[in-house]
Amino acid sequence: MKVATPHVPTAPGRRLHFMDNLRVALTVLIVLQHAGFAYAPGNWWYVTDARQQPLLDAFFIVNRSFRMSLFFLIAGYFMPYVFDRKGAGGYLKDRFIRLGLPILGFLVFVFPPLMYAYYLNFRGYPPIGFLDYTYHVYWGIKGHRPPDWSGPAWPDRQIGHLWFTEMLLVYALLYAGWRWIKLQLGLPRLGRLHRPSLILLVPVMILVAVASWWIRLDYPIYRWGAFLGVLQLSPGDLPRDFTCFILGVLAFRNGWLANLPAAQGYRWLALGLACALVFVVAVLSGHSFFSAGGTRSLAILFPCWETLTCFGFCFGLPVLFREHLDFRTPLLERLSGASYGVYLFHLPLVVALQYAFAGLDIPAVGKYLLVGLIAVPVTFAFVIFARRSQLMRRIV
Numbered sequence: 386m387k388v389a390t391p392h393v394p395t396a397p398g399r400r401l402h403f404m405d406n407l408r409v410a411l412t413v414l415i416v417l418q419h420a421g422f423a424y425a426p427g428n429w430w431y432v433t434d435a436r437q438q439p440l441l442d443a444f445f446i447v448n449r450s451f452r453m454s455l456f457f458l459i460a461g462y463f464m465p466y467v468f469d470r471k472g473a474g475g476y477l478k479d480r481f482i483r484l485g486l487p488i489l490g491f492l493v494f495v496f497p498p499l500m501y502a503y504y505l506n507f508r509g510y511p512p513i514g515f516l517d518y519t520y521h522v523y524w525g526i527k528g529h530r531p532p533d534w535s536g537p538a539w540p541d542r543q544i545g546h547l548w549f550t551e552m553l554l555v556y557a558l559l560y561a562g563w564r565w566i567k568l569q570l571g572l573p574r575l576g577r578l579h580r581p582s583l584i585l586l587v588p589v590m591i592l593v594a595v596a597s598w599w600i601r602l603d604y605p606i607y608r609w610g611a612f613l614g615v616l617q618l619s620p621g622d623l624p625r626d627f628t629c630f631i632l633g634v635l636a637f638r639n640g641w642l643a644n645l646p647a648a649q650g651y652r653w654l655a656l657g658l659a660c661a662l663v664f665v666v667a668v669l670s671g672h673s674f675f676s677a678g679g680t681r682s683l684a685i686l687f688p689c690w691e692t693l694t695c696f697g698f699c700f701g702l703p704v705l706f707r708e709h710l711d712f713r714t715p716l717l718e719r720l721s722g723a724s725y726g727v728y729l730f731h732l733p734l735v736v737a738l739q740y741a742f743a744g745l746d747i748p749a750v751g752k753y754l755l756v757g758l759i760a761v762p763v764t765f766a767f768v769i770f771a772r773r774s775q776l777m778r779r780i781v
Contacts (some may be wrong), residue, residue, distance in 0.1 A: 401642070403711035405721035407703060408459060412724040413761055418445060419546065420757040423739040424749035427536050431503050431728045432739040438749035443668040446675055447661045450691045453622070454629040455547060457605040458699050460553055461633025464560055473561055484554040486780055487729050488547050499521050499736055500537050500541045508535050508631050530717070538611060546732050548617045549608075557617070559757055577689055578639045580649070581632070581700065589628060596624035597688035601678030608677075621678060625695055632699075644701055648703020657697025660690055721767050726768035726781035734767075735760045 420428035425441035468476045497519045504522065506510055510531065513522075518541075521528035525540025537543075544551060566572075578585065604610065604620035611617050636642055666674055674690065676683040736754045745752060771777045 402430050402713045403706040404459060406710045406717060407706045408724050409693055409720045411452055411456055412727050414448060415728060416735065416761050417757045418448050418734050418762065419732060419754045419759055421445060424753050431736045433507055434739065434743055434749065434752065436749035436752060440668065441666050441753065447664055447694065450694040451657065454625050454695050455699045456549065456701065457498045457626045458633035462637045463628040464557065465637050468560065468564065473564065477561055480554055480555060480557040484550050488544055488551055491547055492542065492544055494544055495733055496545055499733065500543065504541070529545060537609065544617050551617060580644050581641055586696065591695055593624045593628050594692040597621065597691065598685055600624065601684065602680065605678035623693065629699055631684040642707065645704055647704055647708050650701055653697050654701025654705055657694050657701050660694040660697060664690065720765060723765050723768040726772065727764045729781060730768060731760055731764040734764055
Protein backbone atom coordinates (compact mmCIF):
# COMPACT_ATOMS: atom_id res chain seq x y z
CA MET A 386 0.00 0.00 0.00
CA LYS A 387 1.49 3.32 -1.03
CA VAL A 388 0.22 6.36 0.78
CA ALA A 389 1.53 9.85 0.21
CA THR A 390 2.54 11.92 3.17
CA PRO A 391 0.35 15.03 3.41
CA HIS A 392 1.66 18.47 4.22
CA VAL A 393 0.55 18.60 7.80
CA PRO A 394 2.33 19.33 11.04
CA THR A 395 4.39 16.32 11.99
CA ALA A 396 6.62 15.73 14.92
CA PRO A 397 7.16 18.35 17.56
CA GLY A 398 10.34 20.36 17.29
CA ARG A 399 11.79 18.46 20.21
CA ARG A 400 11.21 15.29 22.15
CA LEU A 401 8.12 15.55 24.34
CA HIS A 402 9.73 14.49 27.58
CA PHE A 403 6.54 15.09 29.55
CA MET A 404 4.75 12.51 27.40
CA ASP A 405 7.52 10.00 28.08
CA ASN A 406 7.26 10.68 31.81
CA LEU A 407 3.47 10.43 31.71
CA ARG A 408 3.73 7.07 29.98
CA VAL A 409 6.05 5.83 32.75
CA ALA A 410 3.56 6.94 35.41
CA LEU A 411 0.68 5.21 33.64
CA THR A 412 2.75 2.03 33.31
CA VAL A 413 3.35 2.05 37.07
CA LEU A 414 -0.41 2.45 37.57
CA ILE A 415 -1.02 -0.61 35.40
CA VAL A 416 1.36 -2.73 37.45
CA LEU A 417 -0.23 -1.51 40.69
CA GLN A 418 -3.70 -2.19 39.32
CA HIS A 419 -2.85 -5.78 38.44
CA ALA A 420 -0.97 -6.24 41.71
CA GLY A 421 -4.22 -5.67 43.58
CA PHE A 422 -6.68 -7.71 41.54
CA ALA A 423 -6.04 -10.81 43.66
CA TYR A 424 -7.14 -8.92 46.78
CA ALA A 425 -10.31 -7.14 45.63
CA PRO A 426 -13.65 -8.69 44.66
CA GLY A 427 -15.60 -8.08 41.48
CA ASN A 428 -13.03 -8.76 38.77
CA TRP A 429 -11.76 -12.06 37.38
CA TRP A 430 -8.06 -12.65 37.95
CA TYR A 431 -5.48 -15.43 37.72
CA VAL A 432 -5.24 -15.63 41.52
CA THR A 433 -7.96 -15.16 44.14
CA ASP A 434 -6.40 -14.65 47.55
CA ALA A 435 -8.20 -15.72 50.71
CA ARG A 436 -7.71 -12.20 52.06
CA GLN A 437 -9.90 -9.60 50.36
CA GLN A 438 -10.20 -5.83 50.81
CA PRO A 439 -13.30 -4.39 49.08
CA LEU A 440 -12.05 -0.81 49.51
CA LEU A 441 -9.28 -1.53 47.03
CA ASP A 442 -12.03 -1.70 44.44
CA ALA A 443 -12.63 2.05 44.76
CA PHE A 444 -9.05 2.77 43.67
CA PHE A 445 -9.31 0.28 40.82
CA ILE A 446 -12.60 1.71 39.51
CA VAL A 447 -11.25 5.27 39.50
CA ASN A 448 -8.04 4.03 37.89
CA ARG A 449 -9.84 2.07 35.16
CA SER A 450 -12.03 5.05 34.28
CA PHE A 451 -9.14 6.87 32.61
CA ARG A 452 -5.86 4.91 32.65
CA MET A 453 -6.16 2.85 29.46
CA SER A 454 -8.13 5.60 27.70
CA LEU A 455 -5.24 7.97 28.32
CA PHE A 456 -2.89 5.33 26.94
CA PHE A 457 -5.06 5.19 23.80
CA LEU A 458 -4.92 8.98 23.54
CA ILE A 459 -1.11 8.90 23.75
CA ALA A 460 -0.97 6.09 21.17
CA GLY A 461 -3.25 8.05 18.84
CA TYR A 462 -1.07 11.12 19.28
CA PHE A 463 2.10 9.39 18.11
CA MET A 464 0.53 7.21 15.41
CA PRO A 465 0.44 9.92 12.67
CA TYR A 466 4.04 10.83 13.47
CA VAL A 467 5.24 7.24 13.06
CA PHE A 468 3.21 6.88 9.85
CA ASP A 469 4.54 10.12 8.35
CA ARG A 470 8.12 9.24 9.26
CA LYS A 471 8.17 5.61 8.09
CA GLY A 472 5.59 5.57 5.32
CA ALA A 473 2.79 3.02 5.07
CA GLY A 474 5.01 -0.03 4.53
CA GLY A 475 7.50 0.73 7.27
CA TYR A 476 4.71 1.77 9.61
CA LEU A 477 2.77 -1.48 9.23
CA LYS A 478 5.92 -3.60 9.46
CA ASP A 479 6.91 -1.83 12.68
CA ARG A 480 3.43 -2.31 14.15
CA PHE A 481 3.36 -6.03 13.40
CA ILE A 482 6.79 -6.51 14.95
CA ARG A 483 6.22 -4.44 18.09
CA LEU A 484 2.56 -5.35 18.63
CA GLY A 485 1.93 -8.61 16.81
CA LEU A 486 4.98 -10.63 17.84
CA PRO A 487 4.48 -10.12 21.61
CA ILE A 488 0.83 -11.19 21.28
CA LEU A 489 1.84 -14.38 19.50
CA GLY A 490 4.65 -15.12 21.96
CA PHE A 491 2.48 -14.63 25.05
CA LEU A 492 -0.42 -16.57 23.53
CA VAL A 493 1.80 -19.61 22.98
CA PHE A 494 4.33 -19.49 25.83
CA VAL A 495 3.13 -17.30 28.73
CA PHE A 496 -0.63 -17.59 29.12
CA PRO A 497 -0.88 -21.42 28.93
CA PRO A 498 1.02 -21.94 32.23
CA LEU A 499 -0.81 -19.04 33.88
CA MET A 500 -4.20 -20.44 32.93
CA TYR A 501 -3.11 -23.97 33.85
CA ALA A 502 -2.20 -22.80 37.36
CA TYR A 503 -5.61 -21.13 37.60
CA TYR A 504 -7.28 -24.34 36.37
CA LEU A 505 -5.58 -26.42 39.06
CA ASN A 506 -6.05 -24.01 41.97
CA PHE A 507 -9.37 -22.25 41.46
CA ARG A 508 -11.65 -24.37 39.29
CA GLY A 509 -12.24 -27.55 41.26
CA TYR A 510 -12.06 -29.92 38.30
CA PRO A 511 -10.03 -33.16 38.41
CA PRO A 512 -6.34 -32.40 37.77
CA ILE A 513 -4.88 -33.10 34.35
CA GLY A 514 -1.40 -32.85 32.90
CA PHE A 515 -0.12 -29.60 31.43
CA LEU A 516 0.07 -30.93 27.87
CA ASP A 517 -3.45 -32.35 28.03
CA TYR A 518 -4.72 -29.10 29.47
CA THR A 519 -2.96 -27.00 26.82
CA TYR A 520 -4.23 -29.14 23.94
CA HIS A 521 -7.80 -29.85 25.04
CA VAL A 522 -8.72 -26.94 27.34
CA TYR A 523 -6.50 -23.98 26.49
CA TRP A 524 -6.72 -24.42 22.72
CA GLY A 525 -9.97 -26.38 22.84
CA ILE A 526 -8.73 -28.98 20.33
CA LYS A 527 -10.90 -32.12 20.60
CA GLY A 528 -11.99 -30.84 23.99
CA HIS A 529 -15.49 -30.71 25.40
CA ARG A 530 -16.71 -27.79 27.47
CA PRO A 531 -17.83 -29.04 30.91
CA PRO A 532 -21.49 -28.23 31.64
CA ASP A 533 -20.43 -26.39 34.81
CA TRP A 534 -17.53 -24.54 33.14
CA SER A 535 -16.45 -21.66 35.36
CA GLY A 536 -15.05 -19.46 32.61
CA PRO A 537 -14.18 -16.74 31.96
CA ALA A 538 -14.41 -18.17 28.42
CA TRP A 539 -14.17 -21.39 26.46
CA PRO A 540 -11.66 -22.46 25.37
CA ASP A 541 -9.21 -21.09 27.93
CA ARG A 542 -6.88 -19.37 25.48
CA GLN A 543 -6.54 -15.64 25.99
CA ILE A 544 -4.15 -12.76 25.57
CA GLY A 545 -4.87 -11.23 28.97
CA HIS A 546 -3.57 -7.70 29.38
CA LEU A 547 -2.35 -7.69 25.76
CA TRP A 548 -5.89 -6.86 24.64
CA PHE A 549 -4.57 -3.29 24.59
CA THR A 550 -1.72 -4.25 22.28
CA GLU A 551 -4.15 -6.12 20.04
CA MET A 552 -6.48 -3.11 19.84
CA LEU A 553 -3.54 -0.85 18.99
CA LEU A 554 -2.74 -3.18 16.10
CA VAL A 555 -6.36 -2.98 14.93
CA TYR A 556 -6.33 0.82 15.18
CA ALA A 557 -3.03 0.93 13.29
CA LEU A 558 -4.60 -1.01 10.43
CA LEU A 559 -7.69 1.22 10.50
CA TYR A 560 -5.52 4.34 10.46
CA ALA A 561 -3.47 3.04 7.52
CA GLY A 562 -6.71 2.22 5.69
CA TRP A 563 -8.08 5.68 6.40
CA ARG A 564 -4.94 7.33 5.03
CA TRP A 565 -5.20 5.20 1.87
CA ILE A 566 -8.89 6.12 1.41
CA LYS A 567 -8.10 9.81 1.84
CA LEU A 568 -5.42 9.55 -0.81
CA GLN A 569 -7.64 7.67 -3.27
CA LEU A 570 -10.59 10.03 -2.85
CA GLY A 571 -8.50 13.16 -2.63
CA LEU A 572 -10.26 14.22 0.56
CA PRO A 573 -9.24 17.69 1.75
CA ARG A 574 -7.53 18.23 5.04
CA LEU A 575 -9.78 19.48 7.82
CA GLY A 576 -9.19 22.94 9.23
CA ARG A 577 -7.06 23.24 12.32
CA LEU A 578 -8.60 23.39 15.78
CA HIS A 579 -5.94 25.06 17.86
CA ARG A 580 -7.45 23.93 21.17
CA PRO A 581 -10.13 21.42 22.23
CA SER A 582 -13.08 23.69 23.03
CA LEU A 583 -16.08 22.77 25.14
CA ILE A 584 -18.26 23.24 22.06
CA LEU A 585 -16.48 20.20 20.61
CA LEU A 586 -15.90 18.15 23.74
CA VAL A 587 -19.27 18.41 25.52
CA PRO A 588 -21.21 16.72 22.67
CA VAL A 589 -18.43 14.13 22.42
CA MET A 590 -18.68 13.38 26.16
CA ILE A 591 -22.45 13.04 25.91
CA LEU A 592 -22.11 10.62 23.00
CA VAL A 593 -19.48 8.56 24.87
CA ALA A 594 -21.64 8.32 28.01
CA VAL A 595 -24.77 7.38 26.05
CA ALA A 596 -22.92 4.85 23.89
CA SER A 597 -21.32 3.27 26.98
CA TRP A 598 -24.70 2.93 28.69
CA TRP A 599 -26.30 1.47 25.56
CA ILE A 600 -23.58 -1.11 24.90
CA ARG A 601 -23.55 -2.17 28.55
CA LEU A 602 -27.19 -3.22 28.28
CA ASP A 603 -25.84 -6.33 26.53
CA TYR A 604 -22.13 -6.25 27.40
CA PRO A 605 -21.61 -5.17 31.03
CA ILE A 606 -18.26 -4.03 32.39
CA TYR A 607 -15.85 -6.94 32.91
CA ARG A 608 -17.55 -9.03 30.23
CA TRP A 609 -15.00 -9.87 27.57
CA GLY A 610 -15.63 -11.32 24.16
CA ALA A 611 -13.46 -13.01 21.53
CA PHE A 612 -15.01 -11.38 18.49
CA LEU A 613 -14.33 -13.06 15.16
CA GLY A 614 -12.70 -15.75 17.26
CA VAL A 615 -9.54 -13.70 17.89
CA LEU A 616 -10.37 -10.10 18.82
CA GLN A 617 -10.39 -9.93 22.62
CA LEU A 618 -12.06 -6.81 23.93
CA SER A 619 -14.50 -5.45 26.48
CA PRO A 620 -17.26 -3.78 24.43
CA GLY A 621 -18.47 -1.81 27.44
CA ASP A 622 -15.24 0.24 27.42
CA LEU A 623 -14.92 0.58 23.65
CA PRO A 624 -16.69 3.98 23.21
CA ARG A 625 -14.44 5.67 25.75
CA ASP A 626 -11.18 4.09 24.55
CA PHE A 627 -11.81 4.54 20.82
CA THR A 628 -12.88 8.16 21.29
CA CYS A 629 -9.69 8.91 23.22
CA PHE A 630 -7.64 7.33 20.43
CA ILE A 631 -9.34 9.60 17.86
CA LEU A 632 -8.79 12.61 20.12
CA GLY A 633 -5.11 11.67 20.30
CA VAL A 634 -4.84 11.76 16.50
CA LEU A 635 -6.61 15.14 16.44
CA ALA A 636 -4.35 16.41 19.23
CA PHE A 637 -1.29 15.65 17.11
CA ARG A 638 -2.64 17.24 13.93
CA ASN A 639 -3.88 20.36 15.71
CA GLY A 640 -1.10 20.90 18.24
CA TRP A 641 -3.40 20.64 21.23
CA LEU A 642 -0.70 19.61 23.67
CA ALA A 643 1.26 22.77 22.88
CA ASN A 644 -1.70 25.16 22.65
CA LEU A 645 -3.94 24.06 25.51
CA PRO A 646 -3.55 26.79 28.16
CA ALA A 647 -2.29 25.62 31.51
CA ALA A 648 -5.30 27.12 33.32
CA GLN A 649 -7.69 25.18 31.11
CA GLY A 650 -5.72 21.98 31.64
CA TYR A 651 -5.80 22.47 35.38
CA ARG A 652 -9.58 22.90 35.24
CA TRP A 653 -9.84 19.56 33.45
CA LEU A 654 -7.58 17.99 36.07
CA ALA A 655 -9.69 19.48 38.87
CA LEU A 656 -12.75 17.92 37.26
CA GLY A 657 -11.09 14.50 37.21
CA LEU A 658 -9.89 14.79 40.81
CA ALA A 659 -13.31 16.00 42.00
CA CYS A 660 -15.05 13.09 40.30
CA ALA A 661 -12.55 10.64 41.81
CA LEU A 662 -13.09 12.13 45.27
CA VAL A 663 -16.87 11.90 44.90
CA PHE A 664 -16.65 8.21 44.08
CA VAL A 665 -14.25 7.39 46.93
CA VAL A 666 -16.45 9.25 49.44
CA ALA A 667 -19.50 7.44 48.11
CA VAL A 668 -17.79 4.07 48.57
CA LEU A 669 -16.57 4.91 52.08
CA SER A 670 -20.08 6.02 53.08
CA GLY A 671 -21.60 2.81 51.75
CA HIS A 672 -23.29 4.45 48.74
CA SER A 673 -21.18 3.28 45.82
CA PHE A 674 -22.82 4.08 42.49
CA PHE A 675 -20.70 1.70 40.44
CA SER A 676 -22.78 -0.17 37.87
CA ALA A 677 -21.61 -2.75 35.35
CA GLY A 678 -24.64 -2.04 33.18
CA GLY A 679 -28.40 -2.44 32.96
CA THR A 680 -31.46 -0.18 32.96
CA ARG A 681 -31.48 1.09 36.52
CA SER A 682 -30.73 4.72 37.32
CA LEU A 683 -27.20 3.87 38.50
CA ALA A 684 -26.49 2.24 35.15
CA ILE A 685 -27.11 5.64 33.56
CA LEU A 686 -25.35 7.67 36.25
CA PHE A 687 -22.13 5.64 36.28
CA PRO A 688 -21.13 6.11 32.58
CA CYS A 689 -21.72 9.85 33.02
CA TRP A 690 -19.39 9.95 36.02
CA GLU A 691 -16.90 7.71 34.24
CA THR A 692 -16.82 9.91 31.14
CA LEU A 693 -16.32 13.10 33.15
CA THR A 694 -13.52 11.45 35.14
CA CYS A 695 -11.87 10.12 31.99
CA PHE A 696 -11.89 13.43 30.10
CA GLY A 697 -10.81 15.34 33.19
CA PHE A 698 -7.68 13.24 33.64
CA CYS A 699 -7.00 12.74 29.92
CA PHE A 700 -6.78 16.48 29.31
CA GLY A 701 -5.54 17.47 32.76
CA LEU A 702 -2.65 15.08 33.34
CA PRO A 703 -0.79 15.87 30.07
CA VAL A 704 -0.92 19.57 30.95
CA LEU A 705 0.26 18.89 34.51
CA PHE A 706 3.22 16.87 33.21
CA ARG A 707 3.91 19.45 30.47
CA GLU A 708 4.13 22.27 33.01
CA HIS A 709 6.08 20.49 35.75
CA LEU A 710 7.66 17.28 34.42
CA ASP A 711 8.90 18.21 30.96
CA PHE A 712 12.51 17.18 31.46
CA ARG A 713 14.79 14.20 30.98
CA THR A 714 17.34 12.53 33.21
CA PRO A 715 19.35 9.39 32.44
CA LEU A 716 17.10 7.39 34.78
CA LEU A 717 13.88 8.75 33.29
CA GLU A 718 15.18 8.05 29.81
CA ARG A 719 15.80 4.40 30.72
CA LEU A 720 12.41 4.11 32.42
CA SER A 721 10.67 5.62 29.41
CA GLY A 722 12.42 3.27 27.02
CA ALA A 723 11.42 0.32 29.19
CA SER A 724 7.77 1.29 29.77
CA TYR A 725 6.35 -0.77 26.89
CA GLY A 726 8.40 -3.79 27.90
CA VAL A 727 7.19 -3.42 31.49
CA TYR A 728 3.63 -3.40 30.23
CA LEU A 729 4.33 -6.66 28.39
CA PHE A 730 6.32 -8.56 31.04
CA HIS A 731 5.01 -7.44 34.42
CA LEU A 732 2.02 -9.77 34.55
CA PRO A 733 3.82 -13.14 34.99
CA LEU A 734 5.88 -11.67 37.83
CA VAL A 735 2.82 -10.14 39.50
CA VAL A 736 0.93 -13.44 39.37
CA ALA A 737 3.96 -15.37 40.66
CA LEU A 738 4.27 -12.98 43.61
CA GLN A 739 0.56 -13.29 44.38
CA TYR A 740 0.93 -17.07 44.53
CA ALA A 741 4.10 -16.76 46.63
CA PHE A 742 2.44 -14.51 49.21
CA ALA A 743 -0.84 -16.46 49.37
CA GLY A 744 0.13 -18.13 52.64
CA LEU A 745 1.24 -14.95 54.44
CA ASP A 746 -0.92 -14.14 57.45
CA ILE A 747 -1.13 -10.40 56.81
CA PRO A 748 -3.99 -8.14 55.63
CA ALA A 749 -4.86 -7.94 51.96
CA VAL A 750 -3.54 -4.38 51.71
CA GLY A 751 -0.16 -5.56 53.04
CA LYS A 752 0.04 -8.26 50.40
CA TYR A 753 -0.95 -5.77 47.73
CA LEU A 754 1.79 -3.37 48.77
CA LEU A 755 4.36 -6.16 48.85
CA VAL A 756 3.46 -7.32 45.34
CA GLY A 757 3.41 -3.79 43.94
CA LEU A 758 6.61 -2.61 45.61
CA ILE A 759 8.50 -5.64 44.32
CA ALA A 760 6.95 -5.96 40.87
CA VAL A 761 7.46 -2.34 39.77
CA PRO A 762 11.26 -2.01 40.24
CA VAL A 763 12.04 -5.64 39.36
CA THR A 764 10.15 -5.51 36.06
CA PHE A 765 11.70 -2.17 35.08
CA ALA A 766 15.17 -3.51 35.93
CA PHE A 767 14.55 -6.69 33.93
CA VAL A 768 13.40 -4.81 30.83
CA ILE A 769 16.22 -2.24 31.03
CA PHE A 770 18.71 -5.12 31.15
CA ALA A 771 16.95 -7.02 28.34
CA ARG A 772 16.98 -3.94 26.12
CA ARG A 773 20.76 -4.14 25.93
CA SER A 774 20.07 -6.66 23.17
CA GLN A 775 19.43 -5.07 19.79
CA LEU A 776 16.77 -7.70 19.06
CA MET A 777 14.88 -6.90 22.25
CA ARG A 778 15.14 -3.17 21.57
CA ARG A 779 13.56 -3.80 18.18
CA ILE A 780 10.52 -5.38 19.82
CA VAL A 781 10.25 -3.62 23.19
